Amino acid sequence: MSGDNRFLGLFYLSPFIIGLLVFTALPFLASLYLSFTNYNLMNEPVFTGLQNYIRLFTNDRTFRKSLWVTLIYVFTTVPLKLVFALFMAVILNYKLKFINVFRTAYYVPSILGGSIAIAVLWRYIFADVGLVNMGLTMLGFEPVNWFGDPTNALFTITLLRLWQFGSAMVIFLAALQSIDKTLYEAASIDGAGKWTSFVYITLPLITPVIFFNLIMQMVQAFQEFNGPYIITQGGPLKSTYLLPIYIYDEAFKRFDMGYASAIAWVLFLIIMALTLIAFWSSRHWVYYAGDKRS
Amino acid sequence: MRTMFMTAALFAATSLSTAFASDLRMSWWGSDDRHVATQQALKVCGTKFGHTIAPEFTGFQGHQEKIATQLAGRTEADIMQVNWPWLPLFTKNGDGFADLNQYKDIIDLTQWSKSDLDSGSVKGKLNGISVSTTGRVFMFNKTTYDKAGIPIPKTWEELIAAAPKMKEKLGKEYFPFEGAALDARLMVILRTTQKTGKDLIDPATNKVAWSEAELAEGLEFYKTLVDKGVIESWKQVAAGGNTPLHENQKWAKGQIAGTYQWDSTYGKIATPMEKGQELVPVKLLTIEGAKTDGVYRKPSMLFSISRNSKDPKGAAQVLNCLLNDPEAVKIMGATRGIPSSKVALDTLTKEGKIKPVQLEAYKRVMEPTSPGVSPLNEHPRVTEVFDTNFEAFAYGQQSSKEAATEIIAGINQALTGI
Structure with a gap:
């Protein structure tokens, strides 16, 4: 590479690199430092060692409750969303009339789903006198207390996330379309039915994509904020009080930035640990092209 | 020579005006009418002093977070509208904002009462000047009460007695009152203050002033209101999506016929009511043997000047203009409630800029007695x-005694060192 062009690539990349350093790397490291301090925004941070972490694990019922709710939320939404997205992708992989219209229509909620407007809409749809209860009443069922009952509130929030299955679905769809059709023909000649073909051909061949979606969806689910914050504000009885809401409240409502940073780091480590477990387990169930395993 | 003199004079005049002209910023929260009025008033005040003032306005939601972030980054506006309970958060030692006493030659502080000035002071430093005073008042839907043939209650007992009559006459979906979350908390605080004659927090000790038994009784009173059908249960309110009162269909239809709200919210909650419904502010409900009326009265908001302002004197000129200059005051009207400044109140009264119902609500806030409200309450x-x-108690997960014990211990622990 000539001297003139040596730094050209770096120059083109510099907006991204600068953005990454200033808006991601620096706050990331700053939050680690702040997690060991008492910092209320108005005064300089005061180093307090492990005090925030000790308080978190020994004297904070809200954290324990919030962590439990977050884990339930993640372990419910991620598998359900993956199964549903794959199910829809399989259906939309058939050659049907107007299939592109259907594909677009099913993808739309993913674009809108995370928005404030949809969260507000959700609040009205599932309100005591909302559309869902009106429908249930018309069908002869008792109306359900979706937001007021702690056992239902998390489920209602979960539904909002499931509704945004489009992005995972599109990735599954692309994977399904890349499978060599001759494999299905060969299986069919050998007498395999559709279900057998799906289990023994489709699923193994798309395991890399399942793995990718699993990681992405898990990370996103751990960071869910908009839906529960707008719809239930974490209630009732903190039944939808996910850790990101707790972090936000500690940081911007109670101005305990040090403590909020400590919670954020615990959340980060949990995500990191689960991701590493997923990577470790992937050796046993994810198959790549050229894989020698039988 | 004459030309030289004229040129010199012109130069001097130009230099003089540019020396005092500043680019300032002012931030506030509020609704559309406040945004429009404040921007117009800022233009007037800016023209008077040669300043350019950039407006920064939002709704209340998220404004505290915005101000906190700006203060931390020292990028806050020169003039800020600040919520009174934020003082202990942002200016623990009185150093969070500029001390307005330093600018008393610019700001006419004689227009405020001593108590107004005291409420904006932290450790002797005037960190904010009271824009208006607000308080919680009872407001009832007179139309619904008339339909049910019940007089508007004057005591808590009459309110409780209204529930079965209203339901019998109009249907079980009717409630003579409402209260959950913040409204319920302030209702319990009012009732307990009336009974004990003390505010929640003792300003002398920064600890809860009530005994467990006194607070437990207040919590039990909330339960009585739910059990007797006076208010919807916390769970039922949550079922509606915790919608604010002015967005609540039951309120708009008159099925919820009473509330305990800030007087300044009258317009906001009266507007969505269906046509023909009349909302009236009334005196605080009383209780036999009450030691105080217990009114929850406080400065609704303050105007503060940034300690990092490059031109605090310019900011003080604008602040004084907005709050004391008759021309600006007329433009601002009552968009921030009834003004605390005497000259502003006189101006608006003479000009008929305050609606009678606003004045009525204001009277309901200013007349009753109160042991005083600590900013630490919020x-x-x-x-x-x-x-x-309180929520755990309302959902039946704690007894009133357990909840009271937890609340008192928790608040005392939280306030340690504040």
Whole structure:
């Protein structure tokens, strides 16, 4: 590479690199430092060692409750969303009339789903006198207390996330379309039915994509904020009080930035640990092209 | 020579005006009418002093977070509208904002009462000047009460007695009153203050002034209101999506016929009511043997000047203009409630800029007695402890005694060192 062009690539990349350093790397490291301090925004941070972490694990019922709710939320939404997205992708992989219209229509909620407007809409749809209860009443069922009952509130929030299955679905769809059709023909000649073909051909061949979606969806689910914050504000009885809401409240409502940073780091480590477990387990169930395993 | 003199004079005049002209910023929260009025008033005040003032306005939601972030980054506006309970958060020692006493030659502080000035002072430093005073008042839907043939209640007992009559006459979906979350908390605080004659927090000790038994009784009173059908249960309110009153269909239809709200919200909650419904502010409900009326009265908001302002004197000129200059005051009207400044109140009264119903609500706030309200009542750690345990009690997960014990211990712990 000539001297003139040596730094050209770096120059083109510099907006991204600068953005990454200033808006991601620096706050990331700053939050680690702040997690060991008492910092209320108005005064300089005061180093307090492990005090925030000790308080978190020994004297904070809200954290324990919030962590439990977050884990339930993640372990419910991620598998359900993956199964549903794959199910829809399989259906939309058939050659049907107007299939592109259907594909677009099913993808739309993913674009809108995370928005404030949809969260507000959700609040009205599932309100005591909302559309869902009106429908249930018309069908002869008792109306359900979706937001007021702690056992239902998390489920209602979960539904909002499931509704945004489009992005995972599109990735599954692309994977399904890349499978060599001759494999299905060969299986069919050998007498395999559709279900057998799906289990023994489709699923193994798309395991890399399942793995990718699993990681992405898990990370996103751990960071869910908009839906529960707008719809239930974490209630009732903190039944939808996910850790990101707790972090936000500690940081911007109670101005305990040090403590909020400590919670954020615990959340980060949990995500990191689960991701590493997923990577470790992937050796046993994810198959790549050229894989020698039988 | 004459030309030289004229040129010199012109140069001097230009230099003089540019020396005092500043680019300032002012931030506030509010609704559309406040945004429009404040921007117009800023233009007037800016022209008077040669300043350019950039407006920064939002709704209340998220404004505290915005101000906190700006203060931390020292990028806050020169003039800020600040919520009174934020003082202990942002200016613990009185150093969070500029001391307005330093600019008393610019700001006419004689227009405020001593108590107004005291309420904006932290450790002797005037960190904010009271824009208006607000308080919680009872407001009832007169139309619904008339339909049910019930007089508007004057005591808590009459309110409780209204529930069965209203339901019998109009249907079980009717409630003579409402209260959950913040409204319920302030209702319990009012009732307990009336009974004990003390505010929640003792300003002398920064600890809860009530005994467990006194607070437990207040919590039990809330339960009585739910059990007797006076208010919807906390669970039922949550079922509606915790919608604010002015967005609540039951309120708009008159099925919820009473509330305990800030007087300044009259317009906001009266507007969505269906046509023909009349909302009236009334005196605080009383209780036999009450030691005080217990009114929850406080500065609704303050105007503060940034300690980092490059031109605090210019900011003080604008602040004084907005609050004391008749021309600006007329433009601002009552968009921030009834003004605390005497000259502003006189101006608006003479001009007929205050609606009679606003004045009525204001009277309901200013007349009753009160032991005083601590800004720490609304400290986020205090409200978190109170609301968490109160909600657990409302959902039947704690007894009133357990909730009271937890609330008092939690608040006392939270306030240690504040």
